[in-house]
Amino acid sequence: xxxxxxxxxxxxxxxxEKAGFRIARQGKHIVMTNGERxxxxxxxxxxxxxTMGGIVRDAGLSLEEFRKLL
Numbered sequence: 016x017x018x019x020x021x022x023x024x025x026x027x028x029x030x031x032e033k034a035g036f037r038i039a040r041q042g043k044h045i046v047m048t049n050g051e052r053x054x055x056x057x058x059x060x061x062x063x064x065x066t067m068g069g070i071v072r073d074a075g076l077s078l079e080e081f082r083k084l085l
Contacts, residue, residue, distance in 0.1 A: 019068050019078050021061030022085065027070070028056060030084035034076060049074075 028038070028045055036047040036054065045056045054073050056062065062070075071081045 019064050019071070019081070021064050022067050023060050024056055024058050024062050026085055027062060027067065030081060031056075031074060033084045034074065034080075036074065 024045065028047070031047055031054070032038075034049075036049045036052075039046045039048045039053070043058060045058065047054050047056065052073065052075060054070055056070060057066065068078070071078060074081075076084075
């Protein structure tokens with residue numbers, strides 16, 4: 016599994032919006048949904064690589080697909 020470096024949370028939100036997710040609500044975390052899946056992104060800069068990998072997996076994307084969206 017290739018490494019995913021830490022990503023700025025705003026860049027992650029933009030990439031997931033390109034993948035069809037929309038922001039459901041915001042607070043200390045950003046909750047996004049595509050109608051089928053719900054993912055939560057913490058407002059940390061950068062979001063740690065292990066956390067980001069889990070978010071990408073929960074979104075149903077591969078790391079390569081996510082990198083292309085960034």
